Amino acid sequence: MTLMDEQIPVLSVTALNSTAREIIEGNFPLLRVEGEISNFSAPGSGHWYFSLKDSSAQVRCAMFRQRNTYSRMQPRNGLQVLVLAQPTLYEGRGEFQLVVEQIQESGEGDLQARFVALKEKLAAEGLFEARHKRPLPIWPQRVAVITSATGAALQDIRATLARRWPLLTVLVYPVLVQGEQASAQIVEALHKASTRRSEEVIILARGGGSAEDLWCFNEEVVARAIRASTLPVVTGIGHEIDFTIADFASDLRAATPTAAAEAVSPDRSEWLPRVQGLSGQLTRQMQRKLQDEAQRLDFLRMRLRHPGEGLDLAQQRLAAARQNLARAMLMREQFWTRQFAYLEERRRRQDPIQHLQALQKQLEASRSRLRQMMLEHLQRNQLRLQQSTAALGFLDPLAVLQRGFAVLRDASGKVLFSSADSRSGDILEATLARGTLHCQVLEADATGD
Template sequence: MRISEESMPVLSVSALNSTAREIIEGNFPLLRVEGEISNFSAPGSGHWYFSLKDSRAQVRCAMFRQRNLYSRVQPRNGLQIQVLAQPTLYEGRGEFQLIIEQLQESGEGDLQARFLALKEKLAAEGLFEAHLKRPLPTWPQRVAVITSATGAALHDIRATLARRWPLLSVLVYPVLVQGDQAAGQIVEALGRANARSTEDVLILARGGGSTEDLWCFNEEMVARAIRASRIPVVTGIGHEIDFTIADFASDLRAATPTAAAEAVSPDRNEWLPKVQAQHYQLEKLMLRKMQDESQRLDFLQIRLRHPGEGLDAAQRRLQLARENLTRAMALQLSSQAQQLAYLQERRARQDPGQRLQILEKQLRQSQKNLGTVMLNILQRADLRQQQSTSALRLLDPLAVLQRGFAVIRDTSGRVIFESQSTHPGEQLVATLARGRIHCEVTRSDPENP
């Protein structure tokens, strides 16, 4: 059945191109394409536009700014590259094109595989372990730079070190930083720097470039030479996005040569105020020390006397010693005389007649003292007897009765203490101070009136 021309839909050009774009993008995934760059342009928008061609065909390509910003390869006409791209159709002109996601030089895929294999091998050996990293000196005095003598990296490093810490001494080991002989020269420079052992830290640096340009820093011999170095090694290779095997082996990886110079040098703008403050404190301490020493010198000058004054003082001390000796001898003689008198008195006391007189005198005194003591004892005993008699009189029941009280008993002789223990008609006996009264209970009240 044939479709008549009248029944066929009519498409606009934009609808046709949109449908074609959807068909192309829907049927083609991301593709890896290789070719040579031609007609490269980079307008102010930041996007890259070029053609990718081989010997028989070409295709238009676009790499937008947000993608090419991180590219390590700078496109140029005639450069052989590989791209990871999405085929599509530019609807505005109806042109088939590739939207580039990644771009690398041809052969870079093999280099990346070699890079990853060597990195994995050295990491398995522990060559990149953090505990192997040597600490950088806080106050380095000498820095060695291993880089190209004509490259911009050396100029940036010198300028940064001069700006941050002009006191640093910089020694340059010029080497090739690209090509087949570069790795050997870098290893040799590391060996010579360690043989000298005069530098405090080493900087291994070069500017940016493609993977092939930087490949000498991915050589195994360079990584092992860095780890064998006794001097700490800081790498500043390429740009921020560039990582090499040397970066993993180094003691510190800096993003750029300038950053490497900043990493090894103190900042004078930070330390100058601190040094000035310490200088001020040192001046104060020195001034105070000079004042103390000046006062001490004055004191020593005061103490320093003429030798004649010393002799006079010695003579005065000698005279004083003589006087002290004379007094001491006089005191000693007086003490000896007192001792002699004591011994004579003691000898006299030990004479039998004298001893008897002393004992008789002591006996008479003892008899006198005994009489006094006996009299005192009798007087105290008489006083205690009088006190006891007075106390007994106070405790005598008859004395209470003499004050008008009476002792009430029943016929059995039991003492009555309360009215409730009696009953009317009961016979009671009241003992008075003189005599008794026989009475009869007529009434008893439980409470006092």
């Protein structure tokens, strides 16, 4: 049998899908199916579209307006429901689906229950408290972006940062953003960015998706890695209505990846007028400074004289200084001449021998007074020493021990002052005036305090 075998009929896609639909609807009656709602949408047509899922599979569902009008419940993502539905095939896209006739609530879905339980657990630990939130840098220069390298979220972030603040350097840490390996890669990227610290803020982002697609951001390890980061983390996950555990753990939750990029970047359209205003102020201040310096230069120019004038003035001052110096030297010479004559006259009038005898008498009298003072000083110090020795004897602890007292110490050598410092059975050391005793406490008086 080959592709060109004419015995095999050729079908168009329309005919194939139509035949498959007839087979499915002809072999399946109305069924009751239970599952968790995800990807719910209600467009303007009034129809409801959603998926029913369990732990290992999902199926697309449609409940048309003429049926959902009579429903007494409003579906929402994460709700566990029971539906009465007809299995069929949507021929336009070749998709297997259930056309729902009736729907009723049967409880919260498994994913929603896990989400609520983890949120309550981490909240009870204080992981989401505002006091743990780190402020974002006002003027960051480098931003780390943790997201899919091929997703639209990265392009939106790059475009937003380039539009708002082109000076920012973006370093991308590519990771999976859905699937079993996604959470481990996200944790590793957070740790790497936190350890390197070459950036100043982290954006953790991905585009919209179902609850299953976003589930890696609801893992406990991701939330704890966000709080353990040394850099502030901004999340922009899914659409505005999507909330994940990572959003609660982050330092700032943005509604979308674009909003996250806006949160970490200054807006040049806002700052450009300020910079232009500051530039104008700086220009005006520089102009005023130049004008002031120009006036100062003009003033210095008017004070500036020809060097010859200064030289003439210096020569005049030098000549005057020479005259003053000659006059002062003459007066000094005359003074010392008179002083020398006066001293010479005094020398002739005084007899050196008599002067020497008088000095010897003064020396002997000084020696006598010195001996008397030393003797008195020695007597006073001896008396003070005797008094101090007597006072020291009263303070000597050995003297107290001589009167029958003892000093008690515990095993560590600490002196005991109260019975409350020991307990029954303690071994104490008693120091006496002569020798030492080791005693055991039989009973400690509790009133020792």
